[in-house]
Amino acid sequence: MKAFIFDMDGVIIDTEPLHNEIVRGILAKDNIFVTDKEFRQFTGMASTAVFDIFIQRYNLPHSADQMSQDQMTTLKEYIVKHQMKPIDGIVPLIENLHKAGIPMAIASSSRPDVIKFVADFFNITPYFQLLMSGEDLPHSKPAPDIYLQTAQKLNVAPADCVVLEDSVNGTIAAKDAGMYCIGFANPNSGNQDLSRADIIVNKITDIDITKL
Template sequence: MKAVIFDMDGVIIDSEPIYNKIHADMLREFGITEFLDCPEDYTGMTSMSVFTKTRELYQLKQTIAEIAAYQRDIIIREIKKLDDEPITGIRELLASLKKHKIKTAIASSSERLFINTVVDKFGLHDYFDVIVSGDDIENSKPAPDIFLKAAHLLCVEPANCLVIEDSKSGTIAAKAAAMKCVGFANPNSGKQDLSQADKIISSIHEINILEYIKTLNFK
């Protein structure tokens, strides 16, 4: 193992409840009272993919740009005023990776502005070598593009990368990229099928990097 690639939403920050509330509030603001979608359907998708799907599903008259602007301002404001820390165990894991000189990246379908807001909020910039956002790729998860781009920027072969994901689409993307994957069963991410992952955990504290190097058969 030469690199660990982190998803952000649901892995570094427990943001899914925030996104879900803002999504519902936005639909009500736009006059939608009967919801046809399920929040976990969007987990792992890029922001623009979510906005496009939402607009089509509800036949909204607002443009995608208007939907994006509405959500962007509120999400950033909500993240900045959070009192929460990163998900339990993340700071310790990042410190351990730094100690063992293992490269790190964030590969998140969120917009770069959201990612930078989270990293700034928690003071984590020094822990990540590379950040790849949904803005940087053409195909969102479950396509492997975002993880392959992160590996390329890290100058690490995919077979030597470990991905930490909380979504079905993310675990599929990681395996499609020929990477090892740990599925984090975050209850706030909805009922995600993590069966594609090499290991499934219920706490970030369960991740043992030295053990994984020995047991997950990295090249």
């Protein structure tokens, strides 16, 4: 292992169910109602890609970018209002990797401002060499684009990277990028198929960096 890459939603902060609730509220304004089962297939995808699907499906008179901005504004307000905490064990894992001299990055489908907001809110920004957003890439997870670009920017071969993911789309992206993937079975991320992951953990504290 020469680099460790974190997904954010559902890995660093428990926001997957919150994202779903906010997106549902935005779509409901156009009388579009989405079930939990439908939402599971979108977990880990960039919000603009998700909104694009609904804009095309229902011919909505909105831009995906504006809908995504509305979603992220609501999300940030919620995080501050409820003083959300990092997922248990994630900060000690980051600190241990830092002590071991392992370069780290966040590679998330969230917008760049939200990634920085969360990292700053949890006071973990200085630990990371790179905060990478998939919003501006041609293809969202499950495409491997974000992980390949992250490895390139870190100047580390994909095969030397370890990824921590909580979604089926994220694990597919990491494995198709040629990386070692730890699947975090976060119950709040829904019933995600993490079978592509190299190992699956139920708690972040189960990750032993000396074995990676």
